[in-house]
Amino acid sequence: MSLIELKTGNSRCLRMLDKVTETAEILDNAYAFRSRLGRLVLASLSLVADREGFPRPKYPGPWHIPECAEGRNAAVADACQAVFQLSSLACQPSEPLDSRWKATWASLKVELAALKLALEGME
Amino acid sequence: MNGGSCLWLYGSEARGDSDPLSDVDVLAVGTQNQRIEQGLPPGAVVSRYSWTEVELMASTGSLFLLHVKTEGKCLYESRDVKGRLARLLGDLPEYKYVARDLTGFRLVADDVEESARQEEGDLYFESSLIAATIRHACILACYILRLPCFGRTEPVARAVALLQLDPQIANDFFDLYRVRLCTERSKDDGPGATWQQVRLWSSRLQKVLDELDRIKNWEFSLPTHAR
Numbered sequence: 001m002s003l004i005e006l007k008t009g010n011s012r013c014l015r016m017l018d019k020v021t022e023t024a025e026i027l028d029n030a031y032a033f034r035s036r037l038g039r040l041v042l043a044s045l046s047l048v049a050d051r052e053g054f055p056r057p058k059y060p061g062p063w064h065i066p067e068c069a070e071g072r073n074a075a076v077a078d079a080c081q082a083v084f085q086l087s088s089l090a091c092q093p094s095e096p097l098d099s100r101w102k103a104t105w106a107s108l109k110v111e112l113a114a115l116k117l118a119l120e121g122m123e
Numbered sequence: 124m125n126g127g128s129c130l131w132l133y134g135s136e137a138r139g140d141s142d143p144l145s146d147v148d149v150l151a152v153g154t155q156n157q158r159i160e161q162g163l164p165p166g167a168v169v170s171r172y173s174w175t176e177v178e179l180m181a182s183t184g185s186l187f188l189l190h191v192k193t194e195g196k197c198l199y200e201s202r203d204v205k206g207r208l209a210r211l212l213g214d215l216p217e218y219k220y221v222a223r224d225l226t227g228f229r230l231v232a233d234d235v236e237e238s239a240r241q242e243e244g245d246l247y248f249e250s251s252l253i254a255a256t257i258r259h260a261c262i263l264a265c266y267i268l269r270l271p272c273f274g275r276t277e278p279v280a281r282a283v284a285l286l287q288l289d290p291q292i293a294n295d296f297f298d299l300y301r302v303r304l305c306t307e308r309s310k311d312d313g314p315g316a317t318w319q320q321v322r323l324w325s326s327r328l329q330k331v332l333d334e335l336d337r338i339k340n341w342e343f344s345l346p347t348h349a350r
Contacts, residue, residue: 012243023230031227031259035252036234042248058247058309100176 009047010122016040017116024108030101037087041080044119048073048080051122060084072121079115086111127204128153130160133195138274144304149198150191152177152208159199174207181211184218186266190273221339224263225332231256232328239321246316251303253324257296260331267341276300286334292327299324 020036023029041060048065049056051073057063061084065077090104134148135141147167151160153174160169170187172180180188192212200208235252238244258275261282265271268285272278276297283293298314305313 028223028226029230031224032230032234035231038252039234039238039244039248042245046245056245059251059306060248 009043009050010119013040013044013047013119014116016043017112017119021109021112024105027102033101034087037083040115041084041087044076044080044115047122048077072118075118075121076115079111079118082111083108083115126154127201127207128156128159129200129204129208130156130163130198131191131195131208132198133191134273135275137194137196140274144301144308150195153201153204156199156201174204177208177211181215183220184216186218186262186271188212189215189218189266189271193271193273218266221263221267224259225335225339228256228260228332228335232325232332235321235328236325239318239325242318246318246321247302247306249321250299250316250324251306253321253328254296254299254303257292257324257328257331258300260328260335264331264335264338267335267338282331286331286338288330288334289327292331 016036017040020033020040023033023036038060042057045060045063046056048054048069052065052069054066062081063077065074069077086104086108090101090108129152131150131152132148133150135145136147141147147164149163149167149169151169151171155171163169177188188211192215195212197209200206231252235249235256238249258278261278262271262273264282264286265278268282270281270285272281276293279296280293282288283290302314302316
C-alpha cells in the first residue's frame with residue numbers, strides 16, 4: 001500500500017460506514033447490512049494492519065493488535081472488536097433476518113459512532 | 124413455559140456428510156444449559172434463540188427452521204419442553220420473506236459488483252460473499268420449486284438444473300465455496316482468488332438472481348395439489 005493510500009484509507013472506511021448506517025435504517029436490508037458490516041470491519045482492520053506493518057486479517061473477526069501499536073490505530077482496532085462482538089450476536093449465522101437484529105441496532109449504532117470517531121482520528 | 128431448553132444438531136454433521144472443513148452446527152433453544160452444552164464437541168457453532176424468538180421465526184415459515192426440520196436431530200430436550208420444537212417444526216407455514224430475501228441478495232450482489240469493478244477491497248471476502256449469496260439464493264429457489272435442500276453445494280446443483288442455468292455454475296461452485304470455508308477458518312492452503320474470477324462469479328450471481336426473480340411468485344400459481 002502506498003503512503004497516499006495509507007493516509008486516505010480511512011476515507012474509504014468512513015464511506016463504508018455511512019453505507020452501513022444507511023442500510024440499517026431499513027429492516028428489509030438486514031441481509032446486506034451483515035455483509036456491509038463485515039466489509040467495513042475487515043477494511044478498517046486491514047488499514048490498521050498496513051499502518052502498523054502487520055499481516056492483514058483474512059476475515060472480519062477477532063483480531064488482537066499488539067500492545068506496541070500506535071494509539072490511534074489501536075483505537076480503531078478496539079472499536080472494530082466491539083462492533084464485531086455485537087454484530088455476531090445480532091446477526092446469527094443461520095438467520096440473518098432475525099428479529100434480534102432490530103433490537104441490537106441501537107447498541108450497534110453507539111459502537112459504530114465510536115468507530116467513526118476513531119477512523120476520523122486517524123487523519 | 125419458557126424455562127426448558129433443547130439442543131438440535133443440523134448441517135453436515137446431522138446429514139452425515141461432514142469433512143475436515145465442516146462446522147458442527149447446533150441450534151439451542153431456551154435457557155442455556157451449561158452442563159449439557161459442555162458435552163458438545165469443541166468448536167461447535169451454536170445458534171441460540173429464546174422460545175419467543177423461535178416461535179416468531181416459526182410464524183414466518185423460517186427457512187432456517189425448515190432446514191432444522193429437514194435434517195435436524197434432537198440431541199437433548201428437558202422434560203418440560205419435550206416435543207415442543209418438533210411440534211413447531213411440524214407446523215411451519217409458507218415462508219413469508221421471499222421478496223425481502225431477494226432484495227437483500229440483490230444489494231449484496233451490487234456491492235460485490237462494485238468492489239470487483241474497482242478492484243477495491245478483499246478478494247477473499249468478496250469471493251466468500253458471492254459463495255454464501257449464491258447458496259442462499261439457490262436454497263430459496265429450491266424451496267420455491269418445492270424441492271428444498273440445504274447442503275453445502277447440493278442446493279446450487281439442484282437449482283441450476285431446475286432453472287436450466289449454465290451448468291458450469293454448479294460444476295465450479297465447490298471451488299468457490301472452498302475459498303469461503305478456507306477464508307473463514309483462516310486456512311492458508313485454500314484455493315487462490317483473482318479479481319477476474321470475482322467478476323465472473325459476480326455476473327453468475329446476477330444470473331441466478333434474475334432467475335429467482337422470475338420464479339419468486341411461482342408458489343401462488345401452483346395448484347394446491349402440487350404443493
